[in-house]
Amino acid sequence: MFTDKNYAKVVITVFILITSILFSTATLYSEESFSTSIKNKFDTIYQRFSDSIIPLQEGVAVAIDNNYAILPATIVEKVKNPVFAVDSKLNIAVIKLNRDFNPVNFDLPATKDEIFFLLTVFEEPSLLIVKGEIKDSKIQIRGKQIPGSLVLSLDLKPIGVVTESDNVSEALLIKPVYSEINKLIKRKPGWLGLQGQTLTAELSKIFNASEGVVITNIYEAGPSDKAGLKRGDVIVEADSYRIKELKDLQNIISAKFAGDTLNLKILRDGIQKDFPVILEEPPETLLQASSSYKSQIKGVEITEIPEKLKTNLKKSIKGVYVNKVKEDSPALGVLKQDDVIIEINKKPVNSINDFNDIISKATGSDLLILVYRQDSFQYVIIPGQKSR
Numbered sequence: 370m371f372t373d374k375n376y377a378k379v380v381i382t383v384f385i386l387i388t389s390i391l392f393s394t395a396t397l398y399s400e401e402s403f404s405t406s407i408k409n410k411f412d413t414i415y416q417r418f419s420d421s422i423i424p425l426q427e428g429v430a431v432a433i434d435n436n437y438a439i440l441p442a443t444i445v446e447k448v449k450n451p452v453f454a455v456d457s458k459l460n461i462a463v464i465k466l467n468r469d470f471n472p473v474n475f476d477l478p479a480t481k482d483e484i485f486f487l488l489t490v491f492e493e494p495s496l497l498i499v500k501g502e503i504k505d506s507k508i509q510i511r512g513k514q515i516p517g518s519l520v521l522s523l524d525l526k527p528i529g530v531v532t533e534s535d536n537v538s539e540a541l542l543i544k545p546v547y548s549e550i551n552k553l554i555k556r557k558p559g560w561l562g563l564q565g566q567t568l569t570a571e572l573s574k575i576f577n578a579s580e581g582v583v584i585t586n587i588y589e590a591g592p593s594d595k596a597g598l599k600r601g602d603v604i605v606e607a608d609s610y611r612i613k614e615l616k617d618l619q620n621i622i623s624a625k626f627a628g629d630t631l632n633l634k635i636l637r638d639g640i641q642k643d644f645p646v647i648l649e650e651p652p653e654t655l656l657q658a659s660s661s662y663k664s665q666i667k668g669v670e671i672t673e674i675p676e677k678l679k680t681n682l683k684k685s686i687k688g689v690y691v692n693k694v695k696e697d698s699p700a701l702g703v704l705k706q707d708d709v710i711i712e713i714n715k716k717p718v719n720s721i722n723d724f725n726d727i728i729s730k731a732t733g734s735d736l737l738i739l740v741y742r743q744d745s746f747q748y749v750i751i752p753g754q755k756s757r
Contacts, residue, residue: 410486410525411496413525414486414488414496414521414525415488415494415496417525418471418473418488418519418521418527419488419494420470420471421470421471421472421473421519422488422489422490422494422519423438423466423470424490425440425444425447425448425517426444426447426448426449427444427447427516428440428441428444428515428516428517428518428531428534429489429490429515429516429517429518429519430448430450430464430517431473431517431519431530432466432470432471432472432473433463433472433473433475433543433550433554434472434554435466435469435470435472436465436466436468436469436470437453437463437464437465437466437554438450438463438464438466438470439461439462439463439517439530439543439550440461440462440464440516440517440530441460441461441462441516441517441530441531441532441533441534442455442456442457442459442460442461442462442532443460443516443532443533444516444517445462445464448462448464450464450465450466450467451464451465452464453465453553453554454553454554454556454626455624456549456550456553459532459541459546459549459550460532460533460541461530461532461541461546461550461553463550463553463554473519473527474527475527475528475529475542475543475544475547476522476526476527476528476544477526477528477542477544477545478503478522478524478526478528479522479524479526481503483500483501483502484498484499484500484501484523485498485499485500485501485508485510485520485521485522485523485528486498486499486520486521486522486523486525487499487510487514487518487519487520487521487531488518488519488521489514489515489517489518489519489531490515491515497514497518499511499512499514501540503542506541506542506545506546507529507539507540507541507542508520508528508529508539508540508542509537509538509539510531510537510538510539510540511537511538512536512537512538513534513535513536513538514531514534514538514540515531515534516531516532516533516534517530517531518530518531518540520540527543528542528543528544529541529542529543530543556626556627556628557626557627557650557651558623558625558626558627558650558651559622559625559626559627559628559629559631559648559649560591560592560627560648560649560650560651560652561591561592561593561622561631561646561648562587562588562591562592562593562594562646562649563584563586563587563588563591563593563598564584564585564586564745564746565582565583565584565585565586565604565615565618566582566583566585566615566747566748567582567613567614567615568580568581568582568583568603571750572748572750575737575750576601576603576636577636577638577639578603578605578636580605580612580613580614581603581604581605581612581613581636582603582604582612582614582615582617582618583601583602583603583604583748584598584599584600584601584602584603584604585600585739585745585746585747585748586600586741586745586746587599587600588652591649592646592647592648592649593646595646595647596633596644596645596646596647597644598633598635598644598646599637600712600739600746601637601715602635602636602637603635603636603637604618604633604634604635605634605635605636605641606633606634607621607622607631607632607633607634608621608631608632609632622648625648626648627648627649627650628647628648628649629647629648630645630646630647630648631645631646631648632644632645632646633645633646666698666699666700666704666728666736666751667697667698667699667700668694668695668696668697668698668699668700668701669691669693669694669695669698669700669704670691670692670693670694670695671689671690671691671692671710671721671724672689672690672692672721673689673690673720673721674688674689674690674709675690678690682709686709686711686741687711687717687718687719688709688710688711688718688719688741689709689710689718689720689721689723689724690707690708690709690710691704691705691706691707691708691709691710691740692706693706694706699751699752700751703738703749703750703751704738704740704749704751705742707742708740708741708742709740709741709742710724710738710739710740711739711740711741711746712737712738712739713727713728713731713736713737713738713739714727714731714734714736714737715737734753735750735751735752735753736750736751736753737750738750738751
């Protein structure tokens with residue numbers, strides 16, 4: 370929003386000759402009446418729409434809803450506000466605003482105007498008169514214009530926003546595509562229904578994959594569970610994009626919505642498989658628990674999961690609780706107090722007996738342990754050692 374509410378400070382730049390405007394309408398104005406008419410229009414435009422324009426680093430955004438604004442997709446990388454959705458076909462992005470703005474109600478021009486008003490921002494609000502031509506759902510405007518600028522017809526109807534800035538800039542008429550933009554606003558972000566971690570050098574050897582994201586948890590009845598993914602699968606591609614680390618997967622999911630399909634390529638026991646996953650709306654409350662577990666490794670005390678902790682855990686989480694890790698333990702810095710041990714060497718740990726049995730058979734070898742820690746699952750490795 371503009372900080373200076375004094376519309377008298379609006380910068381007015383005329384890009385075309387006044388005569389072009391005079392003869393673009395049926396009525397011939399005197400110089401004085403024309404000047405008064407234009408000034409009144411400038412004043413009206415600024416007062417009506419100045420609180421609908423949001424200055425950005427590389428352009429402007431236009432409020433289309435109390436909490437959402439549209440801008441060209443080409444400048445989203447320069448935007449600090451969270452990008453809510455992008456429509457590459459329309460070249461429009463939607464950002465979420467941190468407070469209410471006055472939304473613009475777009476209309477269609479009554480005639481095939483060749484003269485338009487352009488409300489934008491340089492260092493301060495600027496109102497331009499520009500010449501252009503309406504072609505289908507777009508307006509070709511002479512000159513390089515600021516991306517996101519609001520285009521108004523001569524009768525002061527807001528009709529579009531500048532989406533391409535070049536020697537001949539392009540503005541999109543919003544009214545014909547408003548329903549598509551509205552769908553973007555109302556769509557819910559996509560949820561994959563799993564947790565994972567980037568493969569380390571040690572984990573790469575164990576899972577027989579040079580890079581990727583290993584799945585540490587599958588939410589029961591979630592989209593990944595329905596698609597047949599399993600804990601221990603390694604995601605190496607998503608929608609044909611190579612996945613090197615967790616943030617690669619997160620970036621792809623961030624541009625998806627509930628109902629979209631994410632095509633995953635995974636490695637399972639060294640065999641490559643394809644899984645299309647239909648994303649869903651995230652549940653109201655994801656796993657909320659203060660993680661915990663114990664173990665029978667040297668210097669590690671384990672117990673059953675305390676009752677007070679069980680009430681915060683989902684029924685699907687089973688394991689043992691790490692009550693304490695001593696300074697002389699090989700697990701120091703690997704396991705932490707309050708971890709819950711879910712698996713050891715890919716074998717489920719449902720009780721202390723399971724834990725002891727697996728540890729006794731793994732004497733001297735490295736231990737690949739899946740733990741639940743601070744609302745997430747992750748693999749850790751304890752170097753080969755003897756159980757006590």
